């Protein structure tokens with residue numbers, strides 16, 4: 001979804017235009033905000049809310065909405081505003097740019113001329129704080145709705161770290177300014193620069209909706225998002241291209257420069273409590289699919305059937321819901337080479353990041369995508385054959401894992417057989433079970449299911465999603481490629497994201513097994529009217545579900561808890577035990593399934609080694625596959641330390657709670673390291689409190705939430721890497737990424753320690769230490785906070801960030817001013833000089849040592865005198881009692 005902002009570029013600034021005496025209106029592509037977390041990381045996880053809020057304002061404004069139909073024009077600079085023309089309220093001319101308030105309307109005669117240097121325009125964002133105080137709920141657009149333009153190869157910026165054009169650093173904006181403008185400037189024509197006469201918004205919206213309807217079928221809540229699909233935009237632009245058009249100069253992606261200045265919004269943000277280095281990130285809006293209009297109640301897969309408690313099912317270590325099923329494609333579970341082969345083959349932990357970095361036109365093996373170059377094709381074939389060989393050769397010790405589609409089919413068939421025999425009985429049981437669990441939902445209201453309504457009568461006319469015809473994925477594949485080209489990923493996203501994006505949509509193709517699954521689903525429905533397959537996957541592969549739906553006849557879906565890269569996490573009631581659980585439902589996409597298997601393998605290893613559960617890592621209660629979705633069961637936990645911080649207006653945790661959390665995190669990560677694992681994605685979002693219960697106290701004259709207890713669990717082992725496995729070049733989410741990763745010097749366990757250091761700082765201050773989205777700036781921030789990067793590292797890196805052993809960073813640039821204003825030497829962030837505080841900063845300082853070898857080890861950290869202050873009873877983990885229907889507050 002493109003969002004474009006306006007700004008006024010002052011004369012003489014980096015973004016100035018020809019007429020030095022006139023302020024000119026600039027419109028720039030700001031950023032793509034798909035709804036996925038992976039992209040959120042790119043933009044700024046904590047700023048998405050603002051962006052979406054801005055977008056919402058944009059599309060509800062007649063002028064802006066109308067402008068949205070003219071992508072190209074809006075990404076181009078306007079000619080100086082003629083006298084008499086409607087003039088937006090301009091901020092005083094200065095060296096820095098100031099955001100505009102949204103102009104009332106642009107007359108039809110106003111032409112927008114192409115922007116000679118859109119990359120120079122900083123983009124304004126609303127204050128993160130303001131939005132975090134007043135979060136707006138905005139649905140995120142679907143990925144395919146991004147009108148991504150095909151970019152000529154010349155425009156591709158294949159360098160690892162794209163150089164950013166000088167940015168005119170504006171003063172921190174107080175008022176967010178947002179307008180909608182095109183992304184597809186490459187496709188636009190001069191004729192599209194013409195801004196049409198204003199018309200009533202209702203007319204425009206209804207026109208747009210009609211267009212969307214005709215292109216995308218019946219409007220869902222998402223399609224009504226006022227954002228045209230990529231297809232519709234392309235069609236418009238293609239039509240416009242028939243007009244004569246000046247050749248588009250080769251230029252770097254507008255995204256990198258446009259996104260980098262996002263921090264400007266943060267710059268305006270006063271620190272919530274203390275004078276700390278960086279403002280808090282705006283809240284990450286977790287998608288909750290249950291916010292959608294309630295769907296009729298249905299049963300997923302088959303009608304609910306009480307599951308007889310079974311030892312195998314309740315086994316803690318790797319519950320098996322399906323029998324072992326050796327077959328060709330079966331994946332190794334404990335073999336050391338398997339994951340490596342998989343990761344090589346699928347790029348999950350391998351060089352896909354580099355692909356994404358260096359080769360924006362990364363080859364997609366999708367049948368529908370553009371054919372990859374020969375070398376790359378050969379490479380892919382080689383990787384795939386290597387993977388097959390490995391999987392065939394290494395066997396499956398333990399046999400705990402199943403291949404995706406086959407097992408999915410078998411679940412269905414097995415249900416089918418049972419149901420054929422006991423059709424009527426099962427229907428009755430279904431109704432009974434639904435009524436039983438509905439009590440738990442009744443306090444929240446909601447759909448019919450929640451009200452205890454019996455399940456709908458199954459029909460035999462369930463809709464089965466047809467497999468896409470060959471070639472149907474083509475536009476998406478192109479979009480993915482273009483996304484890679486334009487987003488220039490490595491500056492912003494974790495390896496997990498890189499690998500998924502770099503692989504494009506190849507996993508979405510209707511593979512043979514996928515087709516088999518579909519066919520078998522149809523067969524099941526034909527044979528058994530009760531096994532109505534009303535399951536749908538959305539186009540991203542997420543399971544579409546509603547409150548009260550059943551999974552595997554056993555788990556009743558209650559609520560969405562969170563959404564991650566790989567799928568959604570839902571709160572379910574286990575009808576066998578009556579316990580609430582967290583079920584991570586992985587997308588029905590091969591790539592994610594395989595990644596989930598790797599996560600399962602790590603979780604199994606950890607469970608084996610942590611039998612007494614004293615290491616604060618989450619334990620998997622079991623896993624199974626459901627209609628192509630890998631499902632991982634976990635104990636139900638509370639909010640993440642980030643979520644709680646956000647809901648507490650970024651007020652930092654008290655020092656004693658910081659100490660307890662720090663202890664547990666150090667112990668948990670130390671446990672991983674002792675087991676030859678590196679987590680690689682440590683961040684506040686991946687540390688969950690066992691309970692979110694809190695009291696409210698007045699602190700500094702403000703009501704502040706204080707947790708009653710601070711037991712945590714470390715989650716998300718989807719990126720965890722064993723020592724012997726391939727280490728991809730880029731890991732970690734940007735803000736927590738260690739310098740050796742940025743400098744591509746190789747990484748190991750110490751990169752986790754760096755992340756822990758950043759997290760401790762965030763707990764103490766409530767703010768992100770390195771609030772940036774760009775490598776060079778990130779390094780500059782590090783130098784500001786921690787001193788110069790050691791010459792050895794500067795010399796050794798193959799990146800281009802250093803000249804003569806010093807960071808290539810113009811101290812007089814606006815970027816440098818931003819860094820100076822928002823970062824300060826580490827110890828200056830201390831709020832007092834009490835020994836407790838000083839000792840914490842000693843630890844943080846040692847954790848943020850540049851040299852990985854010189855960095856504090858976690859075994860050393862827990863021996864630090866600071867932790868001697870922690871009461872000994874808090875040094876042990878408590879075993880969780882899963883919440884039940886009886887005691888869980890719903």
Ligand SMILES: Nc1ncnc2c1ncn2[C@@H]1O[C@H](COP(=O)(O)OP(=O)(O)OP(=O)(O)O)[C@@H](O)[C@H]1O
Nearest residue numbers: 561562563564565566567569582634635636637716
């Ligand atoms: N056991 C749990 N109890 C409660 N909520 C959970 C649990 N596990 C995960 N969540 C919620 O779901 C979110 C996503 O989970 P998780 O990080 O495992 O998914 P992911 O796809 O790997 O995410 P990411 O893209 O951040 O790596 C978490 O941030 C958290 O809010």
